[in-house]
Amino acid sequence: MTNRKVETQSLDVILNRMVEVMNHSKTDIFIISEQSRQSFDEMKVELEKIRGEIETVIFEGDLLEEKSKLSRNRLAEVSKHFESFDEAQVRSAYETANEIQIGLLIKRSEEHRLRERRDDLDRRLQNLLEMIERADHLVNQVNIVLNYLTSDLKQVGEELENAKIKKDFSLKIIEAQEEERKRLSREIHDGPAQMLANVLLRSDLINITYQQRGGEEAMKELAALKETVRTALTEVRRIIYDLRPMALDDLGLIPTLRKYISTIEEYNPKIKINFQVFGEEHRLLPNFEVAIFRLIQECLTNSSKHGQFREAWVKIEWVQQKINIIVKDNGIGFDPNVAKEKSFGLIGMRERIELLEGTMKVISSPGNGATILFSIPFNEK
Structure with missing residues (x-):
């Protein structure tokens, strides 16, 4: 000893x-x-x-x-x-x-x-x-x-x-x-x-x-x-907000997304983001809600910085044991087939999707905006 x-x-x-x-x-x-x-x-x-x-x-x-x-x-x-x-x-x-x-x-x-x-x-x-x-x-x-x-x-x-x-x-x-x-x-x-x-x-x-x-x-x-x-x-204000949206713990995913989108439009009056929800909302495990929030946040951030959009659409569909998400914009678009080794946004989203055991699909071409689709399985328990 x-x-x-x-x-x-x-x-x-x-x-x-x-x-x-x-x-x-x-x-x-x-x-x-x-x-x-x-x-x-x-x-x-x-x-x-x-x-x-x-x-x-x-x-x-x-x-x-x-x-x-x-x-x-x-x-x-x-x-x-x-x-x-x-x-x-x-x-x-x-x-x-x-x-x-x-x-x-x-x-x-x-x-x-x-x-x-x-x-x-x-x-x-x-x-x-x-x-x-x-x-x-x-x-x-x-x-x-x-x-x-x-x-x-x-x-x-x-x-x-x-x-x-x-x-x-x-x-x-x-x-x-x-x-x-x-x-x-x-x-x-x-x-x-x-x-x-x-x-x-x-x-x-x-x-x-x-x-x-x-x-x-x-x-x-x-x-x-x-x-x-x-x-x-x-x-700077956006980054401070991005660190941790406190409403996520209290209100849940959908109300927090509404507040986040409203904040984006407040700071960027020249853009419009349409938000739609289909089906009955579920409260998920905190890590799941944070991860899904970050995915949508990353999509809108990339569209704003690189896509230069004027209007975007965020659609969420709740189905049995799965949530489907579509984020679409009318920006300048890009070619998904072109290798983007430093596209940290896309890399980060793919990593999050893998952790959630979901799927991700990117549809875009130069001049035709971008659409990103997520399908994420979940278990409320």
């Missing part, structure tokens, strides 16, 4: 040391990721500035090109009728043509330099983006290990014989938690985070716009900036 206690204490010391090392590693990765993000944002601002300078240089170069043509024509006329011009006029024609040509060469050289700088920034931005993605992936992996190490497995004691069962079960729970965190992180990164980064970028550009194009153009840019902030706020 004493030997077992000593072994347990030694194992706890080892685990604590591992957790400490992993935490330091996680902090280091996070610092690298944040520094990379800061560099990424700074390079984006510089890239926009370079692009503006390229446009200006091209415009000025085109003006010099026209002046060069006129000066060459003037020079040709002077050369042709040399005897009709005095020495000062001849010298002026030659000097003007030479001066314009030198200015044109300088502008074209500057344009070439700016284009090389732009291409270099594009490459560096791509490299930084890949580094940020790798850092995020590493942080997720470290989180899984940390959660596992800091779980009840630290107090092994007399339960060492059941370690394999506990390990498998714990890992499944941790992986599910991390997947949900990754989904939330992805939504924040692709939504509010990108919008706020755009706000930062455009706020820097307003001053440049004011200096180069005047106050009227700067005010237009400011109005667009306000709209971006408004959209970001809406997206």
Whole structure:
């Protein structure tokens, strides 16, 4: 018994040391990721500035090109009728043509330099983006290990014989938690985070716009900036609501869906979602109701983000021991046969359907909207 206690204490010391090392590693990765993000944002601002300078240089170069043509024509006329011009006029024609040509060469050289700088920034931005993605992936992996190490497995004691069962079960729970965190992180990164980064970028550009194009153009840019902030706020509210609709536990699936659809229409007055229910509603197990709610939510989110619909239809049919769901929109549609490795929405829905032992069918084509059909068996008990 004493030997077992000593072994347990030694194992706890080892685990604590591992957790400490992993935490330091996680902090280091996070610092690298944040520094990379800061560099990424700074390079984006510089890239926009370079692009503006390229446009200006091209415009000025085109003006010099026209002046060069006129000066060459003037020079040709002077050369042709040399005897009709005095020495000062001849010298002026030659000097003007030479001066314009030198200015044109300088502008074209500057344009070439700016284009090389732009291409270099594009490459560096791509490299930084890949580094940020790798850092995020590493942080997720470290989180899984940390959660596992800091779980009840630290107090092994007399339960060492059941370690394999506990390990498998714990890992499944941790992986599910991390997947949900990754989904939330992805939504924040692709939504509010990108919008706020755009706000930062455009706020820097307003001053440049004011200096180069005047106050009227700067005010237009400011109005667009306000709209971006408004959209970001809406997206944050949606994500907060998406974390857990409290009405689901109290009211059930159908009332919660009605409230959710009403909320979508409130925040997006340009769209219309028709909701119909057929048959007698059943209260299901909480996990089933959450999963079905998430499926419909994911469909509407994908349609809103990618389908650009103006009207959608959600139909639910309750039949004996089965619920059939149709979500349809009149958006731009897509080709289901085209491989979409990064279509996280469809992947997530298929995973949920597999867990529910149901079926899913996608019907869509470019320009003809999208229809997704679910059939899910259930047992009220």
